[in-house]
Structures are given as structure tokens and as C-alpha cells.
Amino acid sequence: MENRIAIYGAYGHTGKFILAELFRQGYKNLILSGRDHEKLTLLHQEYPDLEIKAADLHDPKTLDDAFSGAKIIINCAGPYLDTAKPIIEAALRSGSHYIDLSAEQKAVLDVFEQFAEPAKNNKILIIPAAAFYGGLADLISTALTQDWNEIDEINVYIGLDSWHPTKGTRLTGDRNHYKRLTFKDNRLQELEAGISKEWDFKNPIGIKEVVALPLSEIITISRHLNVNTINTFLSQNSLDDLRNNDTPEPKPVDSKNRSSQQFCVEVIAVKSNIRRTISAQGQDIYAVTAPLITESIKRILSGSTKKNGVTTMGEVFDASDFLKSLNDDDIKITAIEESTLN
Incomplete structure (x- = not known):
């Protein structure tokens, strides 16, 4: 599998910050996805060399098509009480790692309770609340x-x-x-x-x-x-x-x-x-999520992680080293x- 990265909700406020930072750091094998095809088309005008794929949260086939070949899925689309479950299920089907930006306690608890065993069994990382x-x-x-x-x-x-x-x-x-x-x-x-x-x-x-x-x-x-x-x-x-x-x-x-x-x-x-x-x-507070996500992506792709399954940024990465790597x-x-x- 190539190191393709799918960004769901790429046209959202925080999604745009993450997309811009990944692109600036040389990540060009990106899939821009989300629910709104019109917004994706407008975003594509700024990034004409990147692939866009609209996907409906209620249509697993469109999600599977959007995330096909993705090493990592970044879910930037809230509310995560609604979006986390279908996208994580798609990540499990595609064998992709998953990371999201949830501030919602219930959404994060649900991820731990529902997906700990499936993620571990499929040897993928699921990192909620990485913002x-x-x-x-x-x-x-x-x-x-x-x-x-x-x-x-x-x-x-x-x-x-x-x-x-x-x-x-x-x-x-x-x-x-x-x-x-x-x-x-x-x-x-x-x-x-x-x-x-x-x-x-x-x-x-x-x-x-x-x-x-x-x-x-x-x-x-x-x-x-x-x-x-x-x-x-x-x-x-x-x-x-x-x-x-x-x-x-x-x-x-x-x-x-x-x-x-x-x-x-x-x-x-x-x-x-x-x-x-x-x-x-x-x-x-929205823009600062971009370097946090980008550094996480870098460490996942390089294998600098401590475990598989549902986990947190503090648990899966060397926290002190992670913080030192961030730009002032x-x-x-x-x-x-x-x-x-x-």
C-alpha cells in the first residue's frame, strides 16, 4: 500500500489547515474527501493535482471507494458522534489507520468501547481526539x-x-x-x-x-x-x-x-x-491542530509508534520528543x- 492519506472534511475550516500543512511538508499523495461534492470541486481548484472523492456517511460503498488505497484516514468532519463510527468501520475494511479531532467525550468513549478489539485484531491505529x-x-x-x-x-x-x-x-x-x-x-x-x-x-x-x-x-x-x-x-x-x-x-x-x-x-x-x-x-486553536496532526502522520508512517489498536497521542508516541519536534x-x-x- 502506498503512503496515501485521505482527508475527510478537507474543505472544512480545520481540514484546510491540515491539508495546507501536509502539502507544504511535501505530502502530495492526498485524497480529498467529504460529503459535499461542490465544496470538494472548489477546493480542487486550489489543489488541481490532488484527487477528490465525495463520500456519503450513510453509503459504505462510497466510503470504501474514497478510502481505497489510503494508509491513513484523517477525519476532520464533526460532529464525531455521527461521523466517527462509519469512517472507522470503513478504515477497518480498508486496513487504514484512523485519526480524528474530536473534543466530544462521548464520541471518544464510544470509539474505545466499540473498536478496541477490532482495531487490535486488524493491526491498525485508531487515535481519536488528536487536536x-x-x-x-x-x-x-x-x-x-x-x-x-x-x-x-x-x-x-x-x-x-x-x-x-x-x-x-x-x-x-x-x-x-x-x-x-x-x-x-x-x-x-x-x-x-x-x-x-x-x-x-x-x-x-x-x-x-x-x-x-x-x-x-x-x-x-x-x-x-x-x-x-x-x-x-x-x-x-x-x-x-x-x-x-x-x-x-x-x-x-x-x-x-x-x-x-x-x-x-x-x-x-x-x-x-x-x-x-x-x-x-x-x-x-484551530490552526494549531495542523502541526499536531502532521507530526502524528509523520510518526505513523515512519513506524515511530508504541502499539496498535485504539490509543491516544500521549500513549502511542514519545510525548516529550513529539513536543520538542514542534515549531515554536x-x-x-x-x-x-x-x-x-x-
């Missing part, structure tokens, strides 16, 4: 605690100076009506109503009010790290933007078509009386700081 939400915090948490066999607590703080949601983000939010889960006492539990607090993300985000809002990193981290408790906190201002129907979609401001949005992800891990901290800063223009990773608790 800003889910994958980045999983990689950082793994790198931060790589020499700890047991972890008392991991807290993930996500600060955005603003959130201009895409149409896909809003559709996913409307579709995802399931209760949010957190991880406490070594098990998944429904999130209890909590109070907000302030967190200093330093420049350029500054001090923000944050609230507990667990996303797919709760699922990915808990799947492979021996941790008692995991919490995720998101800046309230970004939620206000998301919940405001008048908030516009992101607008490009630079040569990479990134918006001006700034983000900071800070992860704190505690074991006994030891506290470790690391943070990642960058621009545009995409994500700036700080050094690990360690201190003793009083």
Missing part, C-alpha cells in the same frame, strides 16, 4: 509525568483571549447534549456544579476567570496514565464568546491564515508533595518546573 482539545493536553500531561508510576492529580488550565467559533464548532455543540464527565477517585464521574476562580495565564492571556469544563482530554489521559483525579478549567470569557450567537467566525490575519486568537494551556501534576508545571502557548511558531512549550508543596 488542540484532547491531544495537546494528553501529550503535555504524559511528558510532564513520564517517570511517575502514580499521579495524585492533573489539572489542565486552558486560557483563550477570545473564541471565534466555526460553524462546525457550533454544530457540534448543538449535537453534543451528553453530560460532561470528570475523573475523580480513579473513575469517570458526572461533573458537579462548581464555583469559578481566577487563574494567571501570564502574557498574552493574563488573569482570567476559569470554570470547570472537561473535554476529551479527560478520556484520553485517564486511558493510559495512572492518575487519581483529572480536572480541566476553561477561561470564562471564551465560553461567553462561544455562547454568544453574534460572535463571528475566525478571520485570517497572517500568511498561515491563522486568526489573531492567542491560547495558553497550562498543566499541573501533583504526586505526594511534588508539583510539576508545564505550559504551551500559541496562536489559533506553532506552539511554544516551556521547560518543566518542579517544586515541593508545603
Whole structure:
């Protein structure tokens, strides 16, 4: 099988970032796919040498045709509660590896519960939530605690100076009506109503009010790290933007078509009386998914993976090495700081 890569939802906001980054890095054996043939045709005008194949999620034959010969399928089309299952089933039929961008906890849980054995038996990789939400915090948490066999607590703080949601983000939010889960006492539990607090993300985000809002990193981290408790906190201002129907979609401001949005992800891990901290800063939560996916593709194709089956970015890759490989223009990773608790 040639190293062909299929991108489903290639014409979507994040799909375009991934396509552009793969193309820039020399990946030219790409299949551009999705549900909308008209949008694929418009995209083909920008990439005339690439193959386009429309595929209907409810028609397995069209999916099989679109993914024929693909080594890896990148699913950029949400809501993943609807798209993950049919595309993974097609990946199993074609023997292709699968990777997606899901922030939806239920979608990620379903992938683990439904496809762990089939993926292992077919010797393929299935990596859900390999994006800003889910994958980045999983990689950082793994790198931060790589020499700890047991972890008392991991807290993930996500600060955005603003959130201009895409149409896909809003559709996913409307579709995802399931209760949010957190991880406490070594098990998944429904999130209890909590109070907000302030967190200093330093420049350029500054001090923000944050609230507990667990996303797919709760699922990915808990799947492979021996941790008692995991919490995720998101800046309230970004939620206000998301919940405001008048908030516009992101607008490009630079040569990479990134918006001006700034983000900071800070992860704190505690074991006994030891506290470790690391943070990642960058621009545009949608655009930053592209280097994460591209580096994952590179490592899958080179065989730099630790297992087959359904897995996570932190589990299947060397997390510290992965983070070091990222360009500072995409994500700036700080050094690990360690201190003793009083």
C-alpha cells in the first residue's frame, strides 16, 4: 500500500489547515474527501493535482471507494458522534489507520468501547481526539509525568483571549447534549456544579476567570496514565464568546491564515508533595491542530509508534520528543518546573 492519506472534511475550516500543512511538508499523495461534492470541486481548484472523492456517511460503498488505497484516514468532519463510527468501520475494511479531532467525550468513549478489539485484531491505529482539545493536553500531561508510576492529580488550565467559533464548532455543540464527565477517585464521574476562580495565564492571556469544563482530554489521559483525579478549567470569557450567537467566525490575519486568537494551556501534576508545571502557548486553536496532526502522520508512517489498536497521542508516541519536534511558531512549550508543596 502506498503512503496515501485521505482527508475527510478537507474543505472544512480545520481540514484546510491540515491539508495546507501536509502539502507544504511535501505530502502530495492526498485524497480529498467529504460529503459535499461542490465544496470538494472548489477546493480542487486550489489543489488541481490532488484527487477528490465525495463520500456519503450513510453509503459504505462510497466510503470504501474514497478510502481505497489510503494508509491513513484523517477525519476532520464533526460532529464525531455521527461521523466517527462509519469512517472507522470503513478504515477497518480498508486496513487504514484512523485519526480524528474530536473534543466530544462521548464520541471518544464510544470509539474505545466499540473498536478496541477490532482495531487490535486488524493491526491498525485508531487515535481519536488528536487536536488542540484532547491531544495537546494528553501529550503535555504524559511528558510532564513520564517517570511517575502514580499521579495524585492533573489539572489542565486552558486560557483563550477570545473564541471565534466555526460553524462546525457550533454544530457540534448543538449535537453534543451528553453530560460532561470528570475523573475523580480513579473513575469517570458526572461533573458537579462548581464555583469559578481566577487563574494567571501570564502574557498574552493574563488573569482570567476559569470554570470547570472537561473535554476529551479527560478520556484520553485517564486511558493510559495512572492518575487519581483529572480536572480541566476553561477561561470564562471564551465560553461567553462561544455562547454568544453574534460572535463571528475566525478571520485570517497572517500568511498561515491563522486568526489573531492567542491560547495558553497550562498543566499541573501533583504526586505526594511534588508539583510539576508545564505550559504551551500559541496562536489559533484551530490552526494549531495542523502541526499536531502532521507530526502524528509523520510518526505513523515512519513506524515511530508504541502499539496498535485504539490509543491516544500521549500513549502511542514519545510525548516529550513529539513536543520538542514542534515549531515554536506553532506552539511554544516551556521547560518543566518542579517544586515541593508545603
